[in-house]
Amino acid sequence: MLALPVTLGFLPMACAPERQGSGRALFETYCVSCHGPQGKGDGPAAGGLGKRPADLTGIAARNGGTFPMVRVMSAIDGYSRRNDRTSMMPELGIALQEGPLAVFDAGDGHPTPTPAKLIALAEYLRSIQRP
Numbered sequence: 539m540l541a542l543p544v545t546l547g548f549l550p551m552a553c554a555p556e557r558q559g560s561g562r563a564l565f566e567t568y569c570v571s572c573h574g575p576q577g578k579g580d581g582p583a584a585g586g587l588g589k590r591p592a593d594l595t596g597i598a599a600r601n602g603g604t605f606p607m608v609r610v611m612s613a614i615d616g617y618s619r620r621n622d623r624t625s626m627m628p629e630l631g632i633a634l635q636e637g638p639l640a641v642f643d644a645g646d647g648h649p650t651p652t653p654a655k656l657i658a659l660a661e662y663l664r665s666i667q668r669p
């Protein structure tokens with residue numbers, strides 16, 4: 539029984555080890571300070587923001603059970619927050635743009651070259667959604 543949580547914890551990794559791995563590492567570099575090690579919005583810097591960082595494990599739950607991949611990617615790179623002066627989250631697009639591009643198909647029939655790091659991060663977030 540003791541091994542069960544460990545096994546579950548590794549399940550998402552089994553799907554795409556490399557990408558998930560790099561997504562997790564990027565998350566630890568750029569996001570944990572505010573969003574916390576589990577993405578629940580309780581990082582060490584969260585208290586000083588005057589606004590609670592989102593619980594990133596509940597994005598799908600808040601969206602009727604579907605993980606909004608494109609919306610999440612634009613929240614991360616700052617595109618969808620550009621005109622939101624209340625947003626406390628830094629625009630991370632530039633930091634994530636260095637490195638290779640990968641073709642991302644949002645399902646709209648227009649595969650778009652997208653920073654691979656941004657895709658890896660969004661896929662990592664998808665893998666930590668609670669049911």
Ligand code: HEC
Pocket residue numbers: 564565568569570571572573583587589590591592594597600610613614619624625626627628630659
């Ligand atoms: C300086 C603190 C801070 C850092 C660093 C930060 N965030 Fe945020 N994040 C926030 C806050 C605060 C919000 C709540 C909305 C807002 O203020 O824009 C948020 C909102 C979000 C949302 C929107 C959630 C939703 O339900 O729509 C996503 C996705 C997100 N962050 C992902 C990330 C990722 C991934 C990283 C690292 C690459 C990151 N954040 C780094 C503070 C931060």
